[in-house]
Amino acid sequence: MSEKKITVLVNGFGRIGRLTTRFLFEDPLFTITGINDLCSLDSAAYLANFDSVHGTWSHRMEADSTTNTLMVDNSHKIAFSQTKTISDIANLSSYDLVVECTGKHLTVVGLSAYFTGGVKRVVVSAPVKEEGALNVVLGCNHQLIKDNRLVTNASCTTNCIGPVIKVLKENLKIKHGCITTVHNVTGTQTIIDMPNTKKSDLRRARSGMLNLCPTSTGSATAIVEIYPEFKGKLNGLAIRVPLLNASITDIVLEVEEPTTTEAVNEILKKASQDGVLKNILGYEEQPLVSTDYTNDERSSIVDALSTMVIDGTCVKIYAWYDNEMGYSKRMAELVNIVGSKLAGVEPKFLGDYV
Numbered sequence: 001m002s003e004k005k006i007t008v009l010v011n012g013f014g015r016i017g018r019l020t021t022r023f024l025f026e027d028p029l030f031t032i033t034g035i036n037d038l039c040s041l042d043s044a045a046y047l048a049n050f051d052s053v054h055g056t057w058s059h060r061m062e063a064d065s066t067t068n069t070l071m072v073d074n075s076h077k078i079a080f081s082q083t084k085t086i087s088d089i090a091n092l093s094s095y096d097l098v099v100e101c102t103g104k105h106l107t108v109v110g111l112s113a114y115f116t117g118g119v120k121r122v123v124v125s126a127p128v129k130e131e132g133a134l135n136v137v138l139g140c141n142h143q144l145i146k147d148n149r150l151v152t153n154a155s156c157t158t159n160c161i162g163p164v165i166k167v168l169k170e171n172l173k174i175k176h177g178c179i180t181t182v183h184n185v186t187g188t189q190t191i192i193d194m195p196n197t198k199k200s201d202l203r204r205a206r207s208g209m210l211n212l213c214p215t216s217t218g219s220a221t222a223i224v225e226i227y228p229e230f231k232g233k234l235n236g237l238a239i240r241v242p243l244l245n246a247s248i249t250d251i252v253l254e255v256e257e258p259t260t261t262e263a264v265n266e267i268l269k270k271a272s273q274d275g276v277l278k279n280i281l282g283y284e285e286q287p288l289v290s291t292d293y294t295n296d297e298r299s300s301i302v303d304a305l306s307t308m309v310i311d312g313t314c315v316k317i318y319a320w321y322d323n324e325m326g327y328s329k330r331m332a333e334l335v336n337i338v339g340s341k342l343a344g345v346e347p348k349f350l351g352d353y354v
Contacts, residue, residue: 294322
């Protein structure tokens with residue numbers, strides 16, 4: 001293989017874009033040569049360096065207003081742009097791969113502007129529920145990745161429930177189920193009561209720091225993109241809570257095979273220790289709380305003390321997740337898999353996933 005690195009554009013430098021950048025900056029396969037966001041140049045550098053939840057970045061990013069670039073560690077220059085429209089991003093053809101983290105471009109037609117501009121691969125940090133996009137949950141259906149041009153990392157909650165669904169469907173045969181994700185606040189909510197221009201859900205216009213807010217979650221329907229056999233059999237809702245990080249999902253499933261609490265925990269524990277879900281699915285027997293999972297890079301961690309089986313076939317599981325750090329880690333791993341296939345090398349992050 002050529003020593004030439006794969007050039008990357010990060011479009012959308014928000015919570016996920018910045019954390020994914022931290023991971024990708026340590027991957028020798030890539031060089032981040034462009035960042036596009038609507039924020040100011042100074043804001044991009046400042047928020048890359050300092051994070052109220054995840055701490056200070058080990059590298060240092062500085063803004064150079066004279067050249068409109070971002071400089072990392074005084075040696076790595078990144079072009080910076082501010083445009084809403086994909087086709088308006090300058091020098092698109094210079095990027096081999098785009099990490100799409102705006103949350104705005106979620107259709108195959110809309111994302112095709114990247115390929116028209118000369119980009120070879122796009123990885124999206126949200127599900128695209130259309131033919132022509134491959135939605136992936138690592139550890140569950142990553143084996144479907146071939147030479148796909150457009151791949152998504154599904155959603156953070158889909159990455160949380162996916163491993164649990166995989167284990168139970170393979171061991172106990174799921175009939176149907178419902179999930180409730182108790183999710184910390186995100187940028188789609190308001191800090192104080194005020195009109196919300198990002199979502200039509202009126203409850204997200206109420207203060208995210210004061211209220212429990214029932215709302216929708218796309219995770220339960222997005223899981224159908226991973227496991228089509230559950231179409232019409234899995235659904236759920238979300239409750240947004242006044243916390244900045246670490247969420248928990250309540251997964252309730254009716255299974256065909258009669259079981260016990262001990263048996264369910266045993267199969268989940270085993271799955272977390274060996275094989276395809278190692279380092280993706282976690283299993284915890286200690287009485288931990290949400291702050292204990294901040295910066296946890298796993299997709300899903302079973303709270304074993306809360307597992308419950310009712311009448312032999314109704315299974316209830318709590319699964320924790322750092323919906324930012326864990327998801328961004330999977331995003332970087334997925335980018336590595338897609339980029340490695342483009343470069344014709346063995347993916348660095350596949351490890352136990354195969």
